[in-house]
Amino acid sequence: MKGTAMDIPDDHPRARSLEIREKLEEGYKSGLVTEMGLIAHGRGEAFDYLIDEKTIKESVYAIKVASKILNDSQNPVISVNGNTAALVPKVISDFTNETGINVEVNLFHRTEDRVRKIIKFLKEHGAGKVLGRNPGKRIPDLSHKRALVTKEGIYEADTVVVPLEDGDRTEKLIEMGKKVISIDLNPRSRTAQESSVTIVDNVVRAMPKLFEFYKEEPDVDIDEFDNEKNLEQIEAKIRRNKFGKD
Amino acid sequence: MKGTAMDIPDDHPRARSLEIREKLEEGYKSGLVTEMGLIAHGRGEAFDYLIDEKTIKESVYAIKVASKILNDSQNPVISVNGNTAALVPKVISDFTNETGINVEVNLFHRTEDRVRKIIKFLKEHGAGKVLGRNPGKRIPDLSHKRALVTKEGIYEADTVVVPLEDGDRTEKLIEMGKKVISIDLNPRSRTAQESSVTIVDNVVRAMPKLFEFYKEEPDVDIDEFDNEKNLEQIEAKIRRNKFGKD
Numbered sequence: 001m002k003g004t005a006m007d008i009p010d011d012h013p014r015a016r017s018l019e020i021r022e023k024l025e026e027g028y029k030s031g032l033v034t035e036m037g038l039i040a041h042g043r044g045e046a047f048d049y050l051i052d053e054k055t056i057k058e059s060v061y062a063i064k065v066a067s068k069i070l071n072d073s074q075n076p077v078i079s080v081n082g083n084t085a086a087l088v089p090k091v092i093s094d095f096t097n098e099t100g101i102n103v104e105v106n107l108f109h110r111t112e113d114r115v116r117k118i119i120k121f122l123k124e125h126g127a128g129k130v131l132g133r134n135p136g137k138r139i140p141d142l143s144h145k146r147a148l149v150t151k152e153g154i155y156e157a158d159t160v161v162v163p164l165e166d167g168d169r170t171e172k173l174i175e176m177g178k179k180v181i182s183i184d185l186n187p188r189s190r191t192a193q194e195s196s197v198t199i200v201d202n203v204v205r206a207m208p209k210l211f212e213f214y215k216e217e218p219d220v221d222i223d224e225f226d227n228e229k230n231l232e233q234i235e236a237k238i239r240r241n242k243f244g245k246d
Numbered sequence: 247m248k249g250t251a252m253d254i255p256d257d258h259p260r261a262r263s264l265e266i267r268e269k270l271e272e273g274y275k276s277g278l279v280t281e282m283g284l285i286a287h288g289r290g291e292a293f294d295y296l297i298d299e300k301t302i303k304e305s306v307y308a309i310k311v312a313s314k315i316l317n318d319s320q321n322p323v324i325s326v327n328g329n330t331a332a333l334v335p336k337v338i339s340d341f342t343n344e345t346g347i348n349v350e351v352n353l354f355h356r357t358e359d360r361v362r363k364i365i366k367f368l369k370e371h372g373a374g375k376v377l378g379r380n381p382g383k384r385i386p387d388l389s390h391k392r393a394l395v396t397k398e399g400i401y402e403a404d405t406v407v408v409p410l411e412d413g414d415r416t417e418k419l420i421e422m423g424k425k426v427i428s429i430d431l432n433p434r435s436r437t438a439q440e441s442s443v444t445i446v447d448n449v450v451r452a453m454p455k456l457f458e459f460y461k462e463e464p465d466v467d468i469d470e471f472d473n474e475k476n477l478e479q480i481e482a483k484i485r486r487n488k489f490g491k492d
Contacts, residue, residue: 025281035271035284042288046432186292239485 017045017053020087020204027086031117034109037083040164047185048202050238055209058234059201065225066181066197067213069159070101072222073179077102077131077157084163085118088207093127095211104153105132108166110145142172161210162191163203170194183207187234198227200234263291263299266333266450273332277363280355283329286410293431294448296484301455304480305447311471312407312427312443313459316347318468319405319425323348323377330409331364334453339373341457350399351378354412356391388418407456408437409449416440429453433480444473446480 024041027033055063070076080092080103096103105118119130135148137155146169149155160173163183167190173180174194182195183206192198199206270287273279301309316322326338326349342349351364365376381394383401392415395401406419409429413436419426420440428441429452438444445452 021282021285024285028281035274036267038281038284039267039270039288039291042285042290043292044288045285046289046292049432049434186295188295 017048020202021045024083024086027082027121030121031114032086032121033082034114036109037081041083044164044185044202051185051200051234053202055201055205056234056237058230058237059199059206060209061220061225062197062199062227062230063201063206063209064213064218064220065222066161066199067210067216067218068220068222069179069181069197070161070210070214071217073157073159075102075157076159076161077104077153078161079104079106079154079163079165080118080122080130080132081105081107081164082114082118084203084207085121087204089122089125089127091207091211093122093125095207095214096130097126097128099214102153102157103127103130104150105130106146106149106154106169108144108146108169110148139169139172139176141175142169147172162195163207165191167191167194183210187231187238192231196227197225198231200231263294266448267291270329270332273328273367276367277360278332278367279328280360282355283327287329290410290431290448297431297446297480299448301447301451302480302483304476304483305445305452306455307466307471308443308445308473308476309447309452309455310459310464310466311468312445313456313462313464314466314468315405315425315427315443316407316456316460317463319403321348321403322405322407323350323399323403324407325350325352325400325409325411326364326368326376326378327351327353327410328360328364330449330453331367333450335368335371335373337453337457339368339371341453341460342376343372343374345460348399348403349373349376350396351376352392352395352400352415354390354392354415356394385415385418385422387421388415393418408441409453411437413437413440433477433484438477442473443471444477446477 024033028038078101092103105115107114115132122130131150131153135150137149137151139147139149154160157178159179161181162170165182170180170182170191171194179196181197182191183199183203184192186192187200270279274284324347338349351361353360361378368376377396377399381396383395383397385393385395400406403424405425407427408416411428416426416428416437417440425442427443428437429445429449430438431446432438433446
C-alpha cells in the first residue's frame with residue numbers, strides 16, 4: 001500500500017492543506033490526475049504559502065474583473081484538466097449548469113481514457129454537458145495532444161478560463177485573439193504573465209468566488225484593470241511577507 | 247498510460263527541472279516514492295525557483311559547516327527516504343562506501359516492501375551496507391511508523407543527516423540530543439527551523455557538495471555558525487529576489 005494523506009497524524013499543523021491534497025490523491029487513484037499533476041499541485045502548495053493561503057485583495061479584484069469579462073463574453077468556455085476536476089467538481093458543474101457557460105476537458109497529457117473519466121466524474125457531480133470528448137480542431141502551432149479542442153468550445157470561444165494551466169497553451173490562445181482568464185498561484189509563471197486576467201489564488205478558493213461574482217455581475221471597470229500592475233503588486237506583497245509558515 | 251515527463255516537449259524552458267522530476271517519476275513507478283513524495287517534490291520545485299535553482303553562498307557555508315560536523319562526529323548517519331534514494335542513489339552509495347558513514351532508510355509512510363525496494367535500489371547503485379530493514383528501536387514520543395529506527399544507526403547516532411524531512415521527526419531527534427543536518431528548500435519549514443544546520447538547497451546539488459566537502463575537511467569554525475542567522479539571510483535574499491522564473 002502506498003502512503004496516502006489518510007496516514008497523516010490528526011494533530012498535524014497543516015490539516016487544511018492536507019484535506020485539499022487528499023482530494024487530489026483520490027483523483028489520482030481514480031485516474032483523473034497524473035503523476036505530473038501531483039507534482040504540479042505540490043508546487044502550487046508552496047506558492048500558496050507565500051500568500052498565506054488566503055485570497056488576497058489583488059486577487060479579489062482580478063476575480064471581479066474576470067467575472068465581468070465572462071458576463072460580457074459571447075462564447076466563454078471553462079477549460080478543465082484533471083487537477084481542476086478533482087479539486088472543484090461541484091463548483092464547475094454548478095457553474096456550467098446555472099450559467100450555460102461551456103466546460104471543456106483539455107489535458108496536457110491527453111489520453112482518451114482520462115478524458116472519459118474526467119467527464120464521468122464531473123457528471124457524477126451534476127454537470128450536464130461537458131465538451132472535450134471528440135475534439136475536431138487544434139490550437140495552431142502547439143505540439144502534442146494538449147492542442148486538441150472542440151470547435152463548439154475552446155476553438156470558437158472568445159474567452160477561456162484556464163485554471164492550473166500550461167504556459168505554452170495560454171500564449172497560443174492569446175495569439176488566437178481570445179481573452180484568457182487564468183488561475184495560477186505563481187505570479188511569475190508564463191501563464192500568469194501572458195494572461196488577460198491572472199487570478200493568483202488557489203483554485204479551491206478562486207473558482208467558487210468567480211462563480212459567485214459572476215452571478216452578482218459586479219460593477220467594475222474592466223478598462224481600469226492592468227494585469228501586469230496587479231501582478232507586480234502581488235509580487236511586492238509576497239516579498240514583504242514572511243513565506244512558508246510550516 | 248499516465249503522463250510522464252517523457253511527454254514533455256523538447257523545447258520546454260524548464261528542461262533541467264524536468265529531468266530531475268523524471269528521476270522521481272521513475273522512482274514512483276518502481277515503488278520507491280509515494281504520491282505524497284511526488285507532491286512534496288513539487289513543493290520543493292517552487293522553493294527552488296525562489297533561490298534561482300542554484301546553491302546560494304549561504305548554503306555553501308551551511309554545507310561546509312555540516313561536513314565539518316560530520317567529520318567530528320563519532321557515529322553519524324545519513325537518513326534516506328524514497329525521494330532521496332530516487333534522486334541521488336549514486337552519491338548516497340559512494341558516500342557510505344567511501345566514508346563508512348551509515349545510511350539508514352527511514353520513511354514517513356513506512357511499508358516493509360518500500361524499505362526493501364529502496365535498499366535494493368541503493369545496492370544496485372553500489373551501496374554496501376544499508377540499515378533500516380529491521381528497526382529494533384523507536385524515536386520517543388513520535389507517532390506512526392516513521393519513528394522506527396535501528397539501534398546501530400539513527401538511534402545511537404550523534405549526528406543525523408536528514409534530506410527532505412518531516413518536521414516532527416527533526417524536533418524529536420534534537421530532543422534526543424543529536425545534531426541534525428537537514429537539506430530543505432523551504433527556509434521556514436519546521437525542519438529548517440529546528441535543525442542544527444539547515445542546508446537550503448536542492449538535494450541533487452547539496453548531497454554531492456556535502457560529500458565533496460567532507461572529503462576535503464574544510465577549515466571552518468563551527469562555533470561561528472549561527473543557523474538562525476543564516477536562515478534569516480536566505481529569507482532576506484529570497485525577498486529581494488525575483489521569484490519563479492517560469
